[in-house]
Amino acid sequence: MKSNDSEVLNVLILAAGLGTRLRPLTSDVPKPLVPVVDKSILEQQAIKARAIGNVRLHANAHYLADQIVAEGGRLGFEKVWVEPEILGTAGPLKRIYNEGYRGGLLIMNGDAYCGFDLKAFVENAKAAFAAGAQNGAAPGVALLAVDFPKVNTFRVGKDGRLNGVAGRFGLDEGRAATFSGVSYYSDEALARIKDGEFDIREFWKQEIAAGRPPYVDMSQLNATWIDMGSPEGLWDATAARLKELGVDCWDSAALTVDAAKRSIVFAGAEVGEGENIENGIRGKDFCWKI
Template sequence: MENSSKLNVLILAAGLGTRLRPLTNDVPKPLVPVVDASILDLQARKARAIGNVRLHANAHYLAEQVVAAGETLGFEKVWVELPEILGTAGPLHRIYAAGYRGGLLIMNGDAYCDFDLKKFVESAVARASLENGPQVSLLAVDFPQVNTFRVGVDGRLAGIAGRFGATEGAPATFSGVSWYSDEALSRIREGEFDIREFWKQELAAGRAPFVDMTQLHATWIDMGSPEGLMAAVEARLKELGRDVNEAVVEPGAKIPAGVTLKHSVIYKGAEIQPGETIVNEIRGKGFKWNVPPTPVY
């Protein structure tokens, strides 16, 4: 499988989606529709915009649906993780051990973002080519509610608050987007689960990952909660040039006569009464969530 002409891209899609249940009882979170496409689809489009890439995803919960979507979207492979999920480090080791080369870009299957991925990867590759250059790059955002990263004056990861390393340094939040050289991937051991433990090992060995802080204020939305899902819908509507207060109705959802919809998302199976007014809601089979518009600061 030795082939370094293409960048490998892994979209993490194995999560259980517990914060979005019961919406995710029947569909895995990466396949939840966000206006016109799933996050898996949207992330794949952003990855392909980099250029010459080979797409991968991992899958665990409702894995057969992710496998089918990967085939439809033209993925190289969907790596099913059964009976147990392998964390983040496990899938990275698995791809490298299978012989894939050319570096690996990691993306999350539950994040809506507008990062310049090509710029990120090109910068990461350039840094890695330098003498003693960092072989791992982590893309950061400014998210004050989290901001657990501590970044040293050299731009490298100095620690993670509450876990390891320095308590001082520039604060930032990991976006879930990262790049690993083949050299770095070769050091992830079989059975390793938590990627943060690998970062800790790299830091201790004098090979701390670089933290790219050039896109701190790009759009980055964790769509794993009802509020995040609504924010992702708003962002997608804006990206499509549509009104962010528009109601979005999944194909197949039944809307009775006389219903008024505004700033709402209606999924298949939603129970709606004739003449009902629905505002600031996400509604589907067996649930309805009240979700106000995302605040604008």
């Protein structure tokens, strides 16, 4: 049911991806539901979002959508928005706004293991919006940045606003950083997003052109941020989760993890008697070296 209760923060976890880099692991389970030690990324992101306080959880879904819908129900999501045709990175945001949800919208990725202070980010975003309003150039978009030299395409001005994205648009000058996938949009900004399939970077470009460049929060540059959408990333996320839990290994019906051997063995994997798996991820019909 839609709600215009502006005292509740809406949170959208993007979970509509195809998971192609993790096939065949993701042939039968969508990437956001792949277990990372004890919990899927979808569940871990939901827990982190709820730590903010009064939130309303949403997810979008496309590939193996029924599984995301079922898990969203188990986790108490407000709604899982099924996309028969993928709406891009901006379309899902506008869809929620068009259904009457108000109170701002926090975006998180369903394939990133992270250790961000989300409450601090939202507070920083709102403070930046208020400060900008006093100067007559209020941003309605806040983007959380990390320092990841392999990417670092953001160019951030001394005023903390996005100058551009290298190789795409805007000025190629300013401090370099990487978009973490975490962002916050005011209701006013959401109203300006085009309906239908749309790339969110095009919206940022429009906001810059209109004199409302997005605010970039650089306060958590060194926080944990791992894209677990590749075998190497899946291992890195798994190792980080083990460290967070304070254990070196994990054994469950879904998987077995050994930090010392750098190994993950998923249910359904064929393992010979006495076989020792090291530096690899194994599951049904696949074996990856890491």
